[in-house]
Structures are given as structure tokens and as C-alpha cells.
Amino acid sequence: MLISVVSPDLSHNCLGRAYVLAQLIEQNYDVEIVGPKLKGTVWEPIKDEYEYKGVETGSRVYQFPFAVPSLLDRISGDLVYVSKPRTASYGLGLLATIGRDRPLILDIDDWETGLVTDTDGWKRF
Numbered sequence: 001m002l003i004s005v006v007s008p009d010l011s012h013n014c015l016g017r018a019y020v021l022a023q024l025i026e027q028n029y030d031v032e033i034v035g036p037k038l039k040g041t042v043w044e045p046i047k048d049e050y051e052y053k054g055v056e057t058g059s060r061v062y063q064f065p066f067a068v069p070s071l072l073d074r075i076s077g078d079l080v081y082v083s084k085p086r087t088a089s090y091g092l093g094l095l096a097t098i099g100r101d102r103p104l105i106l107d108i109d110d111w112e113t114g115l116v117t118d119t120d121g122w123k124r125f
Helices: 015-025 061-074 087-097 120-124
Strands: 002-006 030-037 053-056 079-083 104-107
Touching (some): 002 015, 002 087, 015 030, 015 079, 030 087, 061 087, 079 087, 087 104
Parallel strands (some): 002 079, 030 053, 079 104
């Protein structure tokens, strides 16, 4: 069985979480790491650990949708394991499983909105 781990960005430290998940999974299954490369490269500390299946998307939000078909082509696992509830990972994972007999697991490692809404402005709002 092949498991696709989807990261929201292969160019950033969020790849670290996908890397840890892949290490745990590869003890029992084949694994691949897929995701956009918003800065065009793979995150330096672990760039040589896997043969990452990434697509250069550019750093602008409007550029991401153009890369979605290429990213979906790279997700070939029997199960999709998504790291972080973000559009670039969870949204991509949902698209990769719609209409296919392919389960999806979502890994939430921290409170994503809490990192934004804990500012004083949000508290007052």
C-alpha cells in the first residue's frame, strides 16, 4: 500500500511535520510526500531525505490554482494523509479523494486559527 503525505508547502518548515509523518508511516507502508513549492525549492534541512513530488507554484495566492492539476497528478497513494488543515494541503487532499475509493486522514498538529486570532485586535472583536 502506498500512502501519499500531502504538505501545504515543501519550501517551508511545515514540511517538517509531513516528514515526521512519513517516517512513521514508512515503517509499515510505502510513502510519498507531495505538495506545492511556494518558493520553488524544498526546505533546506531535509531536502535530500526523500524524492519529493512537488510543483513550483509561485508565492502569490492567485498562482496556486494553476498548479492544482499537476499536484493532483502526483498524488498516487491508496490513502491520502494530509498535514495541516490548509487549502494547499487539505483542499488538495479533498480534491484527490473525491470520486475515488481513497480514504483521507487529516493531521492537525496545532490550532491554526489560534495563531492568528490570539492578537489583541481579535480579542476585542
